[in-house]
Amino acid sequence: MNEPNNKKDHILKTAEELFATKGYEAATVRDIADAAGVNLAMISYYFGSKEKLMESLFHERMEASRMKVESLLNDKTMHPFQKVEVILDDYIKKVIHKQSFYKILLCEQVMKKNPVVIKLIRELKLSYAAMFTQLIKEGQKKKIFKKNIDVVLALTTMTGTVTQMIVNKDYYIEFNEHKKLSEPEINTMLIEKLSSHLKNIFKKILGYEE
């Protein structure tokens, strides 16, 4: 399931790991080739260049993690805050289960170097904001959410909290003395904690009283 079935995907997966741990610039094509167990030239052969390898990674991963939002927005039966909860849980799981990619994403947002990557990120952010705006309006129309909600600020807290947790992970474990837990157990715990934490926060942000 998670195992890449062909060589190209294997290189992509290896590159993802190295970009996340060493950074894009510091991870050389030789590092990637060695770690993937393939010849140096195979990276140019399959992707054209290191830069395009990065772009392929973003195309691949962002396509795979696209939200299934339309059905959620059009659902007339589900409660607006339940929809918010679904979005929060969906995002949290995505980030925690794909920490390597979201580390790369975070750094690329800071650098803004690769134009193709920037464009992909921009489109994702704006679609996210538009979707969330619509959802909030629905809740406001039903007098469930308060007026004058700052959408981008709300989403900034969502993405900021979760991505920052990737980086704070070790401190979190150390501070709360969860060292005995295995890696999957830690991730499950983080998802749990982040979920209730952000749902609680979003009640306040949206002015929702249950």
Add this chain to the structure above:
Amino acid sequence: MNEPNNKKDHILKTAEELFATKGYEAATVRDIADAAGVNLAMISYYFGSKEKLMESLFHERMEASRMKVESLLNDKTMHPFQKVEVILDDYIKKVIHKQSFYKILLCEQVMKKNPVVIKLIRELKLSYAAMFTQLIKEGQKKKIFKKNIDVVLALTTMTGTVTQMIVNKDYYIEFNEHKKLSEPEINTMLIEKLSSHLKNIFKKILGYEE
């Protein structure tokens, strides 16, 4: 403003800007030397190496932004939540006014490459957590804050929201149509928005009812 080592500080400031925009690896010592208008060899002369230049930057900036917490914690007259508000405002202003450094800090937290830098970050994080824990305990003793507050999770939302805002800045301006504002005006607005946003959130996190 005493500046005994003008040139060294100038190089440091230039390097900070380039590390923030291009990243540590991509910003070459020649880039830094050219941008600072100094000879290439001056960087090795003053700092020893590129790596130590980075470490000098962190020593310099983190020392300068050290919290004046002791007086805050020992203050018996100020309300616990007022203290939280002071901490939030202090952190927000620091990050917004020193965006370049906090971009670098963010990336370094992801990479974890330079041991000296990692150690500095770790010490800062743990001292922050310890300080905040004490503050929360004070509020709990006075029956103002609720029990079972996740300190690291709370701080993760604080740092995550603010640092993420640096990265979301352009989208925030675009989405809310604030393009006409100047850079200082934007920063003032961001500080204002983040302040009320996080104070609101922390009321919920701490279970504080005004």
Add this chain to the structure above:
DNA sequence: AAATAAACTAAACAATTGTTTAACTTTGCA
């Protein structure tokens, strides 16, 4: 089986990297 295309490799490529050298100029002070 022969021919053609795809997959793969080791070696070489030019360019760039951080750092050092050795010579030169300026500064500070006895």
Add this chain to the structure above:
DNA sequence: TGCAAAGTTAAACAATTGTTTAGTTTATTT
């Protein structure tokens, strides 16, 4: 003034970078 220390420079250093080449092996098609 004299002169050592500090500051500054252009040039060179070895190592590493991403990419390409030219050739070989493997797979597919006819």
